[in-house]
Amino acid sequence: MRLAIQLIVMIFLSLFFTMNTSANSPEEIEVSNGEIVKVFFEQRAKGYRYEVEFENGHRYFYEQSEDAGYGGGTYELTGEEMMLAREAIDKYEEINGDATIPSNNASKYLLGIVLFLIGLLGAIFPHATWYLEIGWKLRDAEPSEFALIANRVGGILVAIVGIFVFL
Template identity: 60%
Template sequence: MKVFFEGGADRYRYEVEFENGHKYYYEQTGNTGHGGGSGNLTMEEMDLGEEAIDKYKQLNQDTTISPNNSWGNPLGIVIILVGLFMTIFPYAAWYLEIGWKLRESHPSDLALIADRLGGILASIIGVFVLL
């Protein structure tokens, strides 16, 4: 069997051609991928095609993974920073949220604890968004 690869910025395609002329392919555009093949392709050939593509990826250091996407969604960094701000400076977080609307008022201990816990939770969520 032969394995062919063609790829672009946001799209790639693997094609496996068997000796009997049957073909199996897998292509991905963005985050969506699908596989298929010629009409007379057997399930065994599909499995062999997937194995051949996996082996091709291993031998060629999986050219479909872009090094530019290694840090995930940058929104995670913003969420982490907001969470850290809320955790370290709960009084300032309270003031920015509601304190500026009130005259000569101070947050309760419960409000400061809630801001700290919210900050910790936001930081944890930010880490998962980042991945």
């Protein structure tokens, strides 16, 4: 029983750290003049930021935060490069989707996984669930049959909710 709880905690932690440490790598996009530029995208709490790097080292950025959006770049950036950078951002969005649509997928998936694992724990190990809930407060006590059934049914329901949240 203790091994099962440790296994579930380890799976949960590995999923959490995997989700939070994954980063978007730059994507290379060919613009209309034949040059290949690197487009970096960063999702932020209340917006997003694009950065386009040209082969000559010049950079352009566009940042959107709530209602305000602004762009700029390095001192050497030309007007033509700004237009090419906007073109690269448009192509990036065609490939990867529109950044203006807010995405809470990571937190949604995490919540779904957590609910599913908690529900699975209750469904498979109702005695352990009872112990974690109230049994640790009592000495030499055993759960009633009704408590075990309630924990199992509740665990199944929470696991189902977790599946629907994940989807």
